[in-house]
Amino acid sequence: MIAPSQICCVIEPVDMRRGLDSLSQWIQTSLGTTPCDGTAYAFSNRPKTRLKLLIWDGTGVWCCQRRLHRGSFVWPGNDDRCWMMTQAQWDWLIKGVDWQRLSAPAPAHWQV
Template sequence: MLRPTGWWLAVKPIDLRCGMDRLLVLVQTQFGRDGFDGAAYAFRNRSGTRLKVLCADAQGVWLCTRRLHRGQFVWPRAGAELFTVSTEQFEWLIAGVDWQRLSARIEDVPRLV
């Protein structure tokens, strides 16, 4: 069963033709993280309709893909190369829901007076 220690989103889109070995090298060289730390790393294509999730630990490597038939995955526009999300936020993301709006603090939501 896939139970990562954390969820990381690669902010910049990549060519999803690459496999698990190339993605592991990307995690280690470009992001400076240990690819075998048990965390899951999600990568998306330029159009935002497909993603790959990579999770590696001492036992092996998971590589999962997901494609939306309609719409796009809501992706962060942060300045950093990696963006961390909670498990709940990731579940909303892969369902195609705007997880950033759902996880906003209630105090930040404008109220009508």
């Protein structure tokens, strides 16, 4: 599998029974793009314990799934349909680490 140019986390949870064709159709109708544009599209279930990734490798689309046995994925939360992540943020997300805290600024004033 090739490294994607971008990683798009779809904010709205999806039914994990949906397959490659159904998720590809969602990308086309909801985002107005194609799953073959070099972007990896990540989907999660409601409890954020599973995710699916659609990615184009140049000749076809991969549909991969990951499940956490404990805990849940820290999913971006905003009002947009999708959120673009950096590769570093993605690497932490798939490990179940709170990637949002990794780039949090240090407190400006510290008092005892």
